[in-house]
Amino acid sequence: MGPWEATLLVIATxxxxxxxAGAWFQERRSSATQLAAIQRKLDLVMDHLGITAPVEAEVVRHLEGGRTIEAVRAYRKQTGTSLIEAKQAVDRIAGRLRLER
Incomplete structure (x- = not known):
């Protein structure tokens, strides 16, 4: 095998x-997106049925005390979600609390 063929083999490899690697990363992003969509749907179903998740009790306690950042921290600690997902979930919970009042 000459140097030209070896170079082509390395480039192909x-x-x-x-x-x-690109396909693996794309599938991983797709799975995370699907999981987030399922979580949002589950939250809507639980809201509709009036089911309060145990994590919400602590979040509500912080929100009622005006401690939004602590509510987000508590949500993240108990669910393991990202900061953005936790903030969105806490905002949804806060919105529900405002509607209930």
Whole structure:
């Protein structure tokens, strides 16, 4: 095998590894997006049925005390969600509390 063929083989191998890594990352992003959508739907169903998750009790306690940041921290600690997801969930809970009053 000459140097030209070896170079082409290395380029092909690197390209194949890059394509496989790209597909893996895309699937991982897709799974996270699907999971977030399922979580939002589950939250809506629980809201409709009037079911309060145990995590919400602590979040509501913080919100009623005007401690939004503590509510987000509590939500993240108990659910393991990202900061953005926790903030959105706490905002939904706060919105429900405002509607109930």
């Amino acid at each position: 690197v390209g194949s590894v890059g394509a496989a």
